[in-house]
Amino acid sequence: MNNIERRGTKLLNAVESLCVSFIEYKGVFYRLLHPRPTILLITLCPGDRVNAMPASWNLPISEEPPTIGVAVYREAFTYQCLNHHPEATINIPSIDQVDLIYQLGSVSGKDVDKIREFQIQLVPSDVIKVPTWRDAIAVYETRVMNRLDVGESTLFVFEVLKVKVKPGIADEWSIDFSKTNIPLHGAGRVFYRVDPRKVFARKSLK
Numbered sequence: 001m002n003n004i005e006r007r008g009t010k011l012l013n014a015v016e017s018l019c020v021s022f023i024e025y026k027g028v029f030y031r032l033l034h035p036r037p038t039i040l041l042i043t044l045c046p047g048d049r050v051n052a053m054p055a056s057w058n059l060p061i062s063e064e065p066p067t068i069g070v071a072v073y074r075e076a077f078t079y080q081c082l083n084h085h086p087e088a089t090i091n092i093p094s095i096d097q098v099d100l101i102y103q104l105g106s107v108s109g110k111d112v113d114k115i116r117e118f119q120i121q122l123v124p125s126d127v128i129k130v131p132t133w134r135d136a137i138a139v140y141e142t143r144v145m146n147r148l149d150v151g152e153s154t155l156f157v158f159e160v161l162k163v164k165v166k167p168g169i170a171d172e173w174s175i176d177f178s179k180t181n182i183p184l185h186g187a188g189r190v191f192y193r194v195d196p197r198k199v200f201a202r203k204s205l206k
């Protein structure tokens with residue numbers, strides 16, 4: 001590229017950057033960070049009850065130790081349950097269970113025994129007292145390791161003690177999305193599925 005071409009390219013870039021514009025987003029700020037994988041958080045509650053709450057504000061935090069963060073609204077019954085017993089199972093639903101997941105997120109364990117009302121089938125976990133959802137496609141058995149109050153929510157940091165998956169639906173890299181799918185929460189009643197087609201990034205931009 002000679003000098004004239006270089007100047008031309010610079011000028012073109014300057015003009016292009018003047019043309020690029022953003023507009024202020026009028027929706028709730030987090031909507032642009034959705035859709036998000038939804039989990040079902042199962043806890044042990046006062047009065048020997050079990051509770052189940054869907055949560056899409058969840059994220060792996062560290063590998064060593066293995067941890068997962070979940071933001072829990074402090075008004076939720078789940079918050080009381082985690083204070084009562086600091087363990088939880090983080091259950092991964094399949095997309096076929098989306099109606100149930102939505103319902104479980106629309107009522108509180110403060111008002112309804114959701115396990116009985118929605119006939120949630122539970123099985124014993126391996127290393128913690130909190131049961132596992134029998135119909136999950138995968139489950140993490142966890143213990144509360146840390147917490148951080150932020151606004152109206154508390155970010156619970158769960159240490160992962162055991163990870164289990166139903167046979168034949170995952171390899172060491174991921175869930176096999178040609179065999180099953182998971183609910184990605186959009187907004188309200190809207191969920192998405194994972195497109196099983198893989199997009200491989202090039203190793204280099206050159």
Ligand SMILES: Cc1cc2nc3c(=O)[nH]c(=O)nc-3n(C[C@H](O)[C@H](O)[C@H](O)COP(=O)(O)O)c2cc1C
Pocket residue numbers: 038051052053054055056057058071072073075076077078079101102103104105106107108109110185
């Ligand atoms: C798909 C979905 C995702 C949700 N994600 C969260 C979340 O990440 N954190 C949260 O506090 N509430 C979340 N909610 C709302 C709770 O599930 C809802 O408040 C529930 O009634 C709380 O149950 P509990 O009071 O029995 O604990 C979500 C609801 C739905 C339907």
